[in-house]
Amino acid sequence: MDAVEEDRLAGGLVVEVIETSSLGDRSYLATDGEVAVVVDPQRDVDRVIAAAGRLGVRIAWCSTRTCTTTMSPGAWNWLA
Numbered sequence: 280m281d282a283v284e285e286d287r288l289a290g291g292l293v294v295e296v297i298e299t300s301s302l303g304d305r306s307y308l309a310t311d312g313e314v315a316v317v318v319d320p321q322r323d324v325d326r327v328i329a330a331a332g333r334l335g336v337r338i339a340w341c342s343t344r345t346c347t348t349t350m351s352p353g354a355w356n357w358l359a
Contacts, residue, residue: 295330297321308334316340 290311297306299321307318308330315336320327320343331338 293334295334297326297330308338310334310336312336314339316342318342319344 293310293312295308297308298304302321304319304321306320306327308327309316309318310331312334313336315331315334315338317327317338317340320341327338
């Protein structure tokens with residue numbers, strides 16, 4: 280089951296956790312309400328783009344915390 284959680288932090292920062300439980304994987308969308316950063320995106324970026332659309336924000340940055348030969352991070356999809 281896929282899940283999306285939203286946490287509102289001090290200063291108005293919003294972090295959405297986009298989980299793919301079948302993979303044990305999470306992506307994060309953090310925003311100040313105008314621009315956003317995506318952390319550890321999966322290869323299928325549709326849910327991250329949808330979350331940004333729901334929040335009305337522009338994705339300005341993308342970051343991957345880990346890159347190994349056994350994992351194909353979704354960050355590469357944002358370079359196109």
